[in-house]
Amino acid sequence: MVRPRGKIDVVCQNIKCRYYLKETGKDIIKSGKYRTGHQRYYCHHCQTYFMETKGTPLYRKQLSEREIILICKLLVEKNGIRSIERITGHHRDTIGRLLEDLAEHAQKMNDYLIHDLDLAQYECDELWSTVKKNRKRLSTTAQLGLKKVMPGSTPV
Ligand SMILES: [Zn+2]
Structure with a gap:
């Protein structure tokens, strides 16, 4: 299977986003790190940054x-x-x-x-x-x- 953006297992954490917790159709990229060392992600759909450890x-x-x-x-x-x-x-x-x-x-x-x-x-x-x-x-x-x-x- 082709995963053009590389393997990203997180889904959007923004509850207002249409792709909130959705795997299918998500558009998420890695975007630097927080000072705590946690990976930071960015959702193209809602244009929001979030941390991988947040949530479920x-x-x-x-x-x-x-x-x-x-x-x-x-x-x-x-x-x-x-x-x-x-x-x-x-x-x-x-x-x-x-x-x-x-x-x-x-x-x-x-x-x-x-x-x-x-x-x-x-x-x-x-x-x-x-x-x-x-x-x-x-x-x-x-x-x-x-x-x-x-x-x-x-x-x-
Ligand atoms: Zn989103």
């Missing part, structure tokens, strides 16, 4: 958006961390950290999964219940995030 778990460096989407789909199908490790070849710690991030940003991720990945609500529920099964690994922040999308759940 999709901006973790270790995994590309495509890989995160794959893992989300595997979670919907009730695959555990070990089976995801086997399928994707990513170490279980990496996957564990992703689950942590997903849970922490659960509400935002829920919107993303439904609007951008066309998952149904019940599929998201499957995903969160799979994440919840691994909650021993989750921090308090992550468990609180999970609680927002799973009203019935209680922190450990």
Whole structure:
């Protein structure tokens, strides 16, 4: 596949942009760095600069958006961390950290999964219940995030 602008895994972070969190049709370039050392990006659609670390778990460096989407789909199908490790070849710690991030940003991720990945609500529920099964690994922040999308759940 040809990616003329090079591999950029981030999507626009400007909520007012038509391409907010959208992979398809995005027009983003790298544009220098912040003083903190974070990569700075620029969206041609809304003419806004943003930082890669802002926002949802999709901006973790270790995994590309495509890989995160794959893992989300595997979670919907009730695959555990070990089976995801086997399928994707990513170490279980990496996957564990992703689950942590997903849970922490659960509400935002829920919107993303439904609007951008066309998952149904019940599929998201499957995903969160799979994440919840691994909650021993989750921090308090992550468990609180999970609680927002799973009203019935209680922190450990
Ligand atoms: Zn934009």
